Amino acid sequence: MTIRTTCPYCGVGCGVLATPDEQGGLTVRGDPDHPANRGRLCVKGAALGETVATQGRLLTPRIDGAEASWDRALDLVADRFAAAVRDHGPDSVAMYVSGQLLTEDYYAANKLMKGFIGSANIDTNSRLCMASSVAGHRRAFGSDTVPGLYEDLELADLVVLTGSNLAWCHPVLHQRLMAAKAARPDMRIVVIDPRRTATCEGADLHLAIAPGADAHLFNLLLCHLFDTGRIDAGFMPHVAGLDVALSAARRADPAATGLEPCDLSAFLEMWAATDRVVTVYSQGINQSDTGTDKVNAILNCHLATGRIGHPGMGPFSVTGQPNAMGGREVGGLSNMLACHLELENPDHRDAVRAFWNAPRMAERPGLKAVDLFRAVEEGRIKALWIIHTNPAVTMPDADRVARAIAACDFTVVSEAWPDTDTARLAHVLLPATAWGEKDGTVTNSERLISRQRAALPAPGQARPDWWAVAQVARRMGFRGFGWTEPAQIFAEHAALSGVAGALGGDFDISDLAGADYEALAPVHWPQGPAQRAGRFFGTGRFHTPDGRARMAPVMARLPDHPVGRMLLNTGRTRDQWHTMTRTGLSPRLARHLAEPYLQLHPDDAGRLGLAAADLAQVDSPQGRAILRVMISDAVRPGHPFAPIHWSGQSASAGRIDALVAGQVDPVSGQPASKAAAVTVGRF
Numbered sequence: 001m002t003i004r005t006t007c008p009y010c011g012v013g014c015g016v017l018a019t020p021d022e023q024g025g026l027t028v029r030g031d032p033d034h035p036a037n038r039g040r041l042c043v044k045g046a047a048l049g050e051t052v053a054t055q056g057r058l059l060t061p062r063i064d065g066a067e068a069s070w071d072r073a074l075d076l077v078a079d080r081f082a083a084a085v086r087d088h089g090p091d092s093v094a095m096y097v098s099g100q101l102l103t104e105d106y107y108a109a110n111k112l113m114k115g116f117i118g119s120a121n122i123d124t125n126s127r128l129c130m131a132s133s134v135a136g137h138r139r140a141f142g143s144d145t146v147p148g149l150y151e152d153l154e155l156a157d158l159v160v161l162t163g164s165n166l167a168w169c170h171p172v173l174h175q176r177l178m179a180a181k182a183a184r185p186d187m188r189i190v191v192i193d194p195r196r197t198a199t200c201e202g203a204d205l206h207l208a209i210a211p212g213a214d215a216h217l218f219n220l221l222l223c224h225l226f227d228t229g230r231i232d233a234g235f236m237p238h239v240a241g242l243d244v245a246l247s248a249a250r251r252a253d254p255a256a257t258g259l260e261p262c263d264l265s266a267f268l269e270m271w272a273a274t275d276r277v278v279t280v281y282s283q284g285i286n287q288s289d290t291g292t293d294k295v296n297a298i299l300n301c302h303l304a305t306g307r308i309g310h311p312g313m314g315p316f317s318v319t320g321q322p323n324a325m326g327g328r329e330v331g332g333l334s335n336m337l338a339c340h341l342e343l344e345n346p347d348h349r350d351a352v353r354a355f356w357n358a359p360r361m362a363e364r365p366g367l368k369a370v371d372l373f374r375a376v377e378e379g380r381i382k383a384l385w386i387i388h389t390n391p392a393v394t395m396p397d398a399d400r401v402a403r404a405i406a407a408c409d410f411t412v413v414s415e416a417w418p419d420t421d422t423a424r425l426a427h428v429l430l431p432a433t434a435w436g437e438k439d440g441t442v443t444n445s446e447r448l449i450s451r452q453r454a455a456l457p458a459p460g461q462a463r464p465d466w467w468a469v470a471q472v473a474r475r476m477g478f479r480g481f482g483w484t485e486p487a488q489i490f491a492e493h494a495a496l497s498g499v500a501g502a503l504g505g506d507f508d509i510s511d512l513a514g515a516d517y518e519a520l521a522p523v524h525w526p527q528g529p530a531q532r533a534g535r536f537f538g539t540g541r542f543h544t545p546d547g548r549a550r551m552a553p554v555m556a557r558l559p560d561h562p563v564g565r566m567l568l569n570t571g572r573t574r575d576q577w578h579t580m581t582r583t584g585l586s587p588r589l590a591r592h593l594a595e596p597y598l599q600l601h602p603d604d605a606g607r608l609g610l611a612a613a614d615l616a617q618v619d620s621p622q623g624r625a626i627l628r629v630m631i632s633d634a635v636r637p638g639h640p641f642a643p644i645h646w647s648g649q650s651a652s653a654g655r656i657d658a659l660v661a662g663q664v665d666p667v668s669g670q671p672a673s674k675a676a677a678v679t680v681g682r683f
């Protein structure tokens, strides 16, 4: 029997048809009826069937390395969390979760922490991915709302991709874009990226911008729009702050962009002269210590021209993970409440408290990821639960984070595999179901809710994450966690969103509370005539108190570049995913780029005496990595690139986040993972 499910990797959220075979495996193909991919799959999605073997899986709970029963493990977790709360207060416990979680898992964890334990110390690895987009949306729109849909990329006359290697990181969306351009060759595509990536191959113009100069560029665009009379006067009653945004934008410096004046002028006029323009952005914008400002510099240009909420136009943040959006919807970030409600708003807290019948609501935002692990390091967190993520590899300053986790009084890790760098540090390991065995929902980058369905039985004693969270909550004496299946959690989440909708929030899927969960087909939110075909803001009504959008004044600033150091750019490769726990199981995927590497400009290589395939030693104040040299003029001099996927404790393992400093954007708390100051030499 073939099961309709959803890919567990990137935020495109492709539909997958999975058919179990007689050997316990799966064959997969793209779901032709799924709106996100219409039958397409990229190489990672197509290899999913090669990654479902149960060899090496964590099959039973473990306490201090020894196998244990679920009852013993859950009792211990509940006892230690309850003791920490009793002895040190609710903020002495924390959860660190993941955009890999299904919405139902996320909902359960968020409810336990924010409504019952009484602390908002639950953050997610989405903090490393798109927190600056969330902050920028909230600052401009009054809500964390992605205005557009994927089809807007196909309908646009100009698609600008900035800080996004869409061809490798969101391949099926890139395929859709390329197909649209093939059908309509007049469509123009501009890629703004310091690096010449695979995405540039399909573009009309590549602007190899100076690293981190995006806010300068979009501030220059705002000035150009004003100076050439392209501000949409009819939309301005819906927008506040043009004057202050423009005044700040006047400080932008064309020279800071590093672009030739003719290329810069061509881009500014192309954008200004094109009504149907979509600006796609991703981690290249977000992963910066000025990420929120960069997001707002982009949003300002769309607001100033009213190019938002209509077919073929708008700013578009593409998320990295399969359920980063679902996590935002349930309030998985430490500064959010459930259903896009505000933790700082007493009315919102009261509404959620009443709905949950919560005994102890969190009253203020909790610790964001980098600060959360600093609190672990300082001994302020006495009990920590990490679910489906590998922060000992992926957090900035990863060595320090690994040491902090190792020294924590009590660490629980929910995982499918027992040998990740983080799982090895756990006092209690809880065996979790993985893709192919899990049942729930995810939301992709265009607000499309899809079902992930189980096609295989759970191996050994592996259980869903929502179940483990609910079991601990019940053992801690809390009511409201009596679910026996994910459909009940989804119905509760949908019903709570109706409360949020009544408070004027954007996220309201209450019409799905009574839906047939088993048969649930992919569905966009919002639905209904008030919105234009699932888009937001076309009517000019925003989620601020006065209904007007806010243009933020952005003072553009380049990243600090210490003398004598290079600024290392980091990112994904085409065929691997995160720390490779799943994609690493496919030999086919390993053939693309088989080992950690450093992409280095020929001028830098010559100066350092490094040849192709040499081993380079890359050092930062935080750590060291030994990487294979790949010489290429695709990167700028002084700005090498290294991929993030490899793990392991030695420097030769190539763990890139060990080099990244824990410097964050002051608004979003997102780390500046795209600009690690390093020295490079021969190993």
Ligand code: SF4
Pocket (backbone or CB within 6 Å): 007, 008, 009, 010, 011, 012, 013, 014, 037, 040, 041, 042, 043, 044, 045, 046, 170, 171, 172, 173
């Ligand atoms: Fe999966 Fe993303 Fe590839 Fe689609 S584009 S198959 S969601 S990795």
